[in-house]
Structures are given as structure tokens and as C-alpha cells.
Amino acid sequence: MNGNEFGRLFRVTTYGESHGPAMGCTVSGVPAGVELDEDDVQVELDRRKPGQSMITTSRGEPDEVTINSGVQDGYTTGTPVGMVIQNKDARSGKYEPFVTAPRPSHGDYTYSAKFGTRNWGGGGRSSARETVNWVAAGAIAKQVLDQSAYDVRVKAHVNQIGDIEAPEVSFEEMLEHTEENEVRCAHPATAERMREAIDEYQKQGDSIGGSIYFEARGVPRGLGAPRFDSFPARLGAAMMAVPATTAFEFGLGREARSVAGIDRNEDWTFDEGDRPDVVSEEGDPVPVGNDHGGLQGGITTGEPVYGEVTWHAPTSIPKEQETVDWETGEHKRIQVVGRHDPSLPPRAVPVVEAMLNLTILDFMLLGGRINPDRLDDRPGEYDTDYHPSSPQNDPDDAATRAEPTEPSED
Numbered sequence: 001m002n003g004n005e006f007g008r009l010f011r012v013t014t015y016g017e018s019h020g021p022a023m024g025c026t027v028s029g030v031p032a033g034v035e036l037d038e039d040d041v042q043v044e045l046d047r048r049k050p051g052q053s054m055i056t057t058s059r060g061e062p063d064e065v066t067i068n069s070g071v072q073d074g075y076t077t078g079t080p081v082g083m084v085i086q087n088k089d090a091r092s093g094k095y096e097p098f099v100t101a102p103r104p105s106h107g108d109y110t111y112s113a114k115f116g117t118r119n120w121g122g123g124g125r126s127s128a129r130e131t132v133n134w135v136a137a138g139a140i141a142k143q144v145l146d147q148s149a150y151d152v153r154v155k156a157h158v159n160q161i162g163d164i165e166a167p168e169v170s171f172e173e174m175l176e177h178t179e180e181n182e183v184r185c186a187h188p189a190t191a192e193r194m195r196e197a198i199d200e201y202q203k204q205g206d207s208i209g210g211s212i213y214f215e216a217r218g219v220p221r222g223l224g225a226p227r228f229d230s231f232p233a234r235l236g237a238a239m240m241a242v243p244a245t246t247a248f249e250f251g252l253g254r255e256a257r258s259v260a261g262i263d264r265n266e267d268w269t270f271d272e273g274d275r276p277d278v279v280s281e282e283g284d285p286v287p288v289g290n291d292h293g294g295l296q297g298g299i300t301t302g303e304p305v306y307g308e309v310t311w312h313a314p315t316s317i318p319k320e321q322e323t324v325d326w327e328t329g330e331h332k333r334i335q336v337v338g339r340h341d342p343s344l345p346p347r348a349v350p351v352v353e354a355m356l357n358l359t360i361l362d363f364m365l366l367g368g369r370i371n372p373d374r375l376d377d378r379p380g381e382y383d384t385d386y387h388p389s390s391p392q393n394d395p396d397d398a399a400t401r402a403e404p405t406e407p408s409e410d
Helices: 038-048 092-098 108-115 121-126 128-147 171-180 188-203 231-240 253-258 345-366
Strands: 011-015 022-028 065-069 081-086 153-161 210-217 245-250 268-270 285-287 305-311 321-325 330-334
Touching: 011 128, 022 128, 038 065, 038 128, 038 345, 081 128, 092 121, 092 330, 108 121, 121 128, 128 345, 153 171, 153 188, 153 345, 171 210, 210 345, 231 245, 231 305, 231 345, 245 253, 305 345
Parallel strands: none
Antiparallel strands: 011 022, 022 081, 065 081, 153 210, 210 305, 245 305, 268 285, 321 330
16 A cells, blocks of 8 residues: 555545645545545645645645545445545646756655656645645544543643743643644644744744644543554554654653653552543542553553644745756755745644544444444444435426335235
8 A cells, every 4th residue: 555544444545646636545444434525624724734824835725625535414324435636736847947946855856756756836745745645534534422421621832932832731722722823733832933933943944843742532441452463552553654754652752861760650540530531430440640641561551642742843944945856966065945835833733633542443443432334333223314315295297206106905
């Protein structure tokens, strides 16, 4: 598949290039009976789309989604959901100088070296535009989780841009403040400083990296499998697939290297009904703390799953850089002139949330927490509220007819 598929049971297959006709994906494993329409997907795509502010690319893409399959009368049918998002504002001309002269630190040379060719407009398949598919699929995963019997809630925010780091914020503060500013930082005062820093880098024709903190609450315990299919292994793969990411961590993350075992280890106690942030019943064993980020032995504990993802500075910058042209044998000085984000984390927040939702739902289907065939968990029952109804009156000129009749006596 050349890396174009994600998930085990909830499986997402994507296609499209940055400046091709369209982006799209097929989502298999969506249980039947989930209420879903294009607006449910569009609300998430609108959070990711370009042109939202002066600190995002000015590319004018409406990112309007069309659902082509897998939904009948407002409910999923259990068959693959197909979605397409048309590219409306691709301008490939500015990329012609780089067809055989690769831009520094991009995927230009490596894609050509792997395939012997590449779609060069806008970076083609290596462009972060491809994450529009992930957000669309993640929106469906979110609807499945929201309509299930579980209270899974996912949120992320930009916690660092350059050397400007936000203080720790609560989950409730993330829910309340993340979408209030262009940077998507849940600490308003820090968001202003981040915005000023991004503006300054943009004025200098440069870019800057940053990081996103994420948290998932209501994740039931017991999700994940040993070793290669552990929850952090799969979640790390999901996050590191996002273009320009350089690090993924959970719990204490990098700080764990300087913490003694006796300090990191979590004592066990019994739930006394005072742990609303933990999925447990009164009397269940629960860890005292959560330095492990809701994961022990690669399996969820019922506590909040949290961590951080880091992005390097965007590589498309207008400052002069040097490259070589393998066709002409010349050294060249180039400028990457175009419409690019000066910092990636602000638009990556919905991407991180999408990958969290996709990973959690896939594990819940694999673990039997949600019926993979149908959300109502009523196997064999065919007369449902979401089944299409038979027309009560056939038109007189109908090509085919089904007339009521008396049972045969034979």
C-alpha cells in the first residue's frame, strides 16, 4: 500500500496530491447506525483549512467535503464511507524551478529517489495538505465515539512556539480557550506572545517550530496489546506520521530520563469514588498518580492519556537557500516563494485530535468495546430505527410494483 493506510478494524485509506484534482479517503469499519452527515465532517475540516488567519497559508481552499458512500438516510450502513475534498486553488507554476532541483529539507529528492518520479506541484503526496483526509476520517471516528456508550473526550492545544512555553493548563481550560485565538493556545496571555513571535518570523521570511499537548479522557482501561501493538506504539506511529513531526512523548516523556524509579512509580490504592477523571468503579484498584500518561505495559489504565508532539519549523521559507540541479549539473540559489504556514502547530491541533480519535476507536473496536458491525450492539436484529422504510404507495407509473396479497394456501 506504500503507506497509504492506517488502522486495523477502523481502517483509513487515503489518496490525493497537494495540487491534484482532489483529496479523498475511504473509511472501512464504520459501524452501522451512526448518525452522520457532511456537516459533522465539515466542522472539523473548517478548523484545519488554510486561510484562517494571517499566520496560516493564504491558499484559498474551502475544503468542502462530499460523502459518496456508506451513509443512507443520515445513518452509516456498515459499508465503507467514501469522502472527497476538491482542490480549488492549486498554483503549481511556482514549483517548476524545483522539478529537478530539490528544495532543502523537503521530500522532493527522496520521493524521486524512491519512485523515479513524483507529483511536484505543491510537494505532491508529501504535502501536509494530505492531512485533510485524516481530519475527515477523524471526524467520523469522533461521531462513533460520541454516540457510543462511552464518554471519550479528546482535546489538544499549542503549548509551545519557539522558546515561548505555556504554563500547564487543565483539560477544562483547553476545552474553553483553545479555539478562542489563532494560535490555538489555551493560555490566552501566552497565545498573544506566541502570535507576536510567529509574526516576527514571518516578517523575516523565516519560520518557527513548536509543540502540541494532547489529552484524552474517558478512555477505558485494557486497550492495547503487548509489544508491537501496544497503545503508545500505535499512537506514536500515528503522531509521527504527521508531516514535520520530530518527537512524540507521553506521560513524563523526556523528563523520565532524570526521574528515579521510586519517584516515577505509581503506588496503587482503591477508588473511593473521588476520581472522576479515571474510568473505574468504586473499590477498583487505581494508581495514585499519572506520570505514566494513562498507559502501563503499553495498555490503558483508565486514567487520562496525555502527551506531546513536536514540529520542526516549516521548510518552505522565502529566504535564499542553496541546492543542486541533477539534470543540468548546476549549483543554484533558490527562493521558495508561495503560500506557506510560518508555524505548523496552530493548524495541526485538529490533526492531532483526529489521530487520537482514530487510534482510540480502532482499539475499542479491536477490544470488543464497540460492536464493529453496528453501534446498537444488537446482532441479528433487522428491524431497526435506522433501517430504510419501504414506500407505502407505489406510483401508478412505477416500472416495478409490489402489491399486497393474501398468503398462499399451498
